[in-house]
Amino acid sequence: MTIPHTEVLATLSADIAIIGGSGLYQMSSLTNKRSVTIQTPYGSPSDDIVLGELEGVTVAFLTRHGQGHRLTPSEVPYRANIYALKTLGVRYIVSVSAVGSLQAHLKPLDMVIPDQMIDMTKQRASTFFGEGAVAHVSMADPLCPALAELLTRAYDQANIIEGSSHSKATYVCIEGPQFSTRAESEWYRQMQADIIGMTNMPEAKLAREASIAYATLALVTDFDCWHPTEEAVSADYAIKNLLKNADNAQKVIREAVALIAAELPESIAHSALAQALVTPIDAMDEHTKIRLAALLT
Ligand SMILES: CSC[C@H]1O[C@H](OP(=O)(O)O)[C@H](O)[C@@H]1O
Numbered sequence: 403m404t405i406p407h408t409e410v411l412a413t414l415s416a417d418i419a420i421i422g423g424s425g426l427y428q429m430s431s432l433t434n435k436r437s438v439t440i441q442t443p444y445g446s447p448s449d450d451i452v453l454g455e456l457e458g459v460t461v462a463f464l465t466r467h468g469q470g471h472r473l474t475p476s477e478v479p480y481r482a483n484i485y486a487l488k489t490l491g492v493r494y495i496v497s498v499s500a501v502g503s504l505q506a507h508l509k510p511l512d513m514v515i516p517d518q519m520i521d522m523t524k525q526r527a528s529t530f531f532g533e534g535a536v537a538h539v540s541m542a543d544p545l546c547p548a549l550a551e552l553l554t555r556a557y558d559q560a561n562i563i564e565g566s567s568h569s570k571a572t573y574v575c576i577e578g579p580q581f582s583t584r585a586e587s588e589w590y591r592q593m594q595a596d597i598i599g600m601t602n603m604p605e606a607k608l609a610r611e612a613s614i615a616y617a618t619l620a621l622v623t624d625f626d627c628w629h630p631t632e633e634a635v636s637a638d639y640a641i642k643n644l645l646k647n648a649d650n651a652q653k654v655i656r657e658a659v660a661l662i663a664a665e666l667p668e669s670i671a672h673s674a675l676a677q678a679l680v681t682p683i684d685a686m687d688e689h690t691k692i693r694l695a696a697l698l699t
């Protein structure tokens with residue numbers, strides 16, 4: 403089914419979205435699936451969005467790199483992805499991502515729920531605003547604290563035997579697609595970053611601009627290349643470890659979806675635009691108002 407963003411039907415809506423990263427291209431326990439193709443003012447999302455039911459709750463699932471993993475981290479259409487989810491009425495995004503560990507105590511098969519991010523990306527469109535509309539959202543807490551806390555509880559309820567969970571960690575986002583040099587990896591450690599990935603920025607910034615609560619379930623796959631004895635990361639090595647943990651990640655997501663639906667946590671993100679929009683809507687031209695319509699309502 404193909405629909406322009408202005409005509410998404412009320413029946414095609416979901417409060418909760420899962421963005422699946424490397425190795426998580428579908429959710430095996432999703433039932434009643436419908437696939438929707440959404441066009442946005444920022445182009446097409448990475449793929450069709452799959453609406454389905456998990457634990458009796460309607461969720462939207464989007465594969466970040468597209469089916470077949472065709473998009474590099476720099477090519478992912480982050481703005482179209484977040485805008486399309488906003489169009490569906492999404493208020494909570496759980497991002498699932500493979501990450502390297504920058505700290506000895508964070509090991510492959512562990513899961514990390516970060517609370518901070520450092521953006522080292524260089525060539526990505528990272529705002530919906532500009533061209534006649536200015537907003538400055540707060541990114542002091544880039545991941546929604548309420549949703550992150552809920553993910554930690556979801557992990558505990560999922561009774562996972564392998565690995566352990568860690569919260570209060572800093573995710574550094576690099577441009578990629580190459581992995582880091584050893585000097586960069588050491589530098590990120592000196593910055594006190596804990597985990598490293600290539601995708602959660604500008605995703606988190608755009609989710610905040612769209613007033614959507616965003617938190618990450620990061621699956622540790624490797625020790626990047628700083629570790630004196632562990633093998634340096636390769637894509638093959640990272641994906642193999644990710645696949646060992648994909649079922650566990652889906653268990654955590656199922657618990658998280660049930661908790662979000664039961665609690666509908668209030669998020670700092672939900673009112674992010676209230677104090678951030680500098681340009682009065684009346685001062686925007688019609689094109690700008692139409693482009694930003696899903697975010698401004
Ligand atoms: C295949 S390892 C590198 C790749 O995995 C991560 O992707 P995602 O965050 O979508 O799981 C990392 O950011 C890189 O894009």
Ligand SMILES: Nc1ncnc2[nH]cnc12
Pocket residue numbers: 500501502503576581582598599600623624625626627635640
């Ligand atoms: N070491 C690493 N660096 C960047 N992204 C990653 N994704 C998984 N492992 C990674």
